[in-house]
Amino acid sequence: MSMKCDQTKGFSLVELMITIAILSILAAIAIPLYDGYIREGHLTAIRTEINGLRTEIEDYRLENGSYTNIAAFGPFAARWTELNDGPYSYTIQPTGNSYDIWGVLDSNTAIWVRCDTRLSNCCDSDTGTVVTSACP
Numbered sequence: 001m002s003m004k005c006d007q008t009k010g011f012s013l014v015e016l017m018i019t020i021a022i023l024s025i026l027a028a029i030a031i032p033l034y035d036g037y038i039r040e041g042h043l044t045a046i047r048t049e050i051n052g053l054r055t056e057i058e059d060y061r062l063e064n065g066s067y068t069n070i071a072a073f074g075p076f077a078a079r080w081t082e083l084n085d086g087p088y089s090y091t092i093q094p095t096g097n098s099y100d101i102w103g104v105l106d107s108n109t110a111i112w113v114r115c116d117t118r119l120s121n122c123c124d125s126d127t128g129t130v131v132t133s134a135c136p
Contacts, residue, residue: 039109046088046103046111053079053090053101054113054122067094 011019056079060070070092083090091102098116105111115122 039105042088042105043109043111046105049083049088049090050101050103050111050113053083053092054115057092057094057099057101057115066096067099068096070094070099 057067057070061067080090080092089104091100091104093100093102098114100112100114103111113122
């Protein structure tokens with residue numbers, strides 16, 4: 001007499017569907033969080049570049065007496081071109097005693113800095129929201 005075991009190997013359809021449902025829920029939570037971390041990384045990179053530019057701008061002001069025409073200044077112009085060839089765009093709006101720098105990630109996200117009178121009155125954005133003027 002031969003005895004046959006009627007055992008099947010593998011997963012049932014219900015087990016597979018439950019697994020897929022759990023993975024889908026985890027993905028629905030994780031992907032937006034990941035995108036937020038990526039966006040914060042981009043904004044941090046923009047802030048770092050802007051802070052580096054502030055030093056160069058102040059060096060220019062010490063040598064020339066004002067912020068006017070800084071975009072045409074040789075070393076700064078080369079650095080500016082290099083920055084704008086990257087993934088972000090930067091804009092500087094100098095006046096005699098103040099300047100605004102904008103670092104733009106996309107059409108809805110920008111970081112800005114405004115400094116008046118040799119860094120004594122500076123303000124900047126803490127968030128990446130677009131605003132119409134640098135300092136409220």
